[in-house]
Amino acid sequence: MVKAIIAPSILAGDFSKLGAEAKRVFDAEADWIHLDVMDGHFVPNITMGPPIIASLRKSVPRDSNAPGKFFFDCHMMVSRPEQWVEPIAKAGGDQYTFHYEATDDPLKLIKLIRDNGMRAACAIKPGTPVEVLYPLAQYLDMALVMTVEPGFGGQKFMADMMPKVDALRRKYPQLDIQVDGGLGPSTILAAANAGANVIVAGTSVFKAANAEEMIQLLRSHVTSFLRDNNLLTN
Ligand SMILES: O=C(CO)[C@@H](O)[C@H](O)COP(=O)(O)O
Numbered sequence: 001m002v003k004a005i006i007a008p009s010i011l012a013g014d015f016s017k018l019g020a021e022a023k024r025v026f027d028a029e030a031d032w033i034h035l036d037v038m039d040g041h042f043v044p045n046i047t048m049g050p051p052i053i054a055s056l057r058k059s060v061p062r063d064s065n066a067p068g069k070f071f072f073d074c075h076m077m078v079s080r081p082e083q084w085v086e087p088i089a090k091a092g093g094d095q096y097t098f099h100y101e102a103t104d105d106p107l108k109l110i111k112l113i114r115d116n117g118m119r120a121a122c123a124i125k126p127g128t129p130v131e132v133l134y135p136l137a138q139y140l141d142m143a144l145v146m147t148v149e150p151g152f153g154g155q156k157f158m159a160d161m162m163p164k165v166d167a168l169r170r171k172y173p174q175l176d177i178q179v180d181g182g183l184g185p186s187t188i189l190a191a192a193n194a195g196a197n198v199i200v201a202g203t204s205v206f207k208a209a210n211a212e213e214m215i216q217l218l219r220s221h222v223t224s225f226l227r228d229n230n231l232l233t234n
């Protein structure tokens, strides 16, 4: 099932009040919240880990009447991603995105993630060719094409990553395809028209004067592309 999913990255939020920031964007109709976990080793920055995610989950508890609401999309920019699967699941993660570059056995890792009750996703850095995802795609819930070098928010969108998104969309019409880094009003059209349906937006949503309008704008471009190409399911 492919639909537009807008996932604000809380990295651009106010870390002194993460719970309130998550609620603010969910109230503004964000579909997911994107949690950037960085270990200071795979990337040159340190952000948050399982204890913070567990606290955040207490602020926005799962709703048993509405499965999938308050979805935690965990982008794991870590070395040895295998070691964090169980802690992230226990902390309340709904999806675990590992980096292809960080593991020797992506298929085993996908199984571990699924066995821990989460959706499994694989990310590729800008220098990694899209072809590495082809043998994994049938086992993945989502592929993430990075549109910046991972490590920091607020960077410039790399439009030259769009051929990767386009290639994935042509081969896998039903796969969730995420783009992450530099997405906002001036770049959403390129991403949507290449076939991305899951949009991470940190700075553009959290720093917007009106987060709800920004989320709607991002969503409208994705939905138009999916509809025009008969890819939309609901
Ligand atoms: O994973 C990352 C950066 O490594 C991203 O999720 C960024 O945090 C997105 O922030 P913006 O570029 O949208 O401000």
Ligand SMILES: [Fe+2]
Pocket: 009, 034, 035, 036, 075, 180, 200
């Ligand atoms: Fe991210």
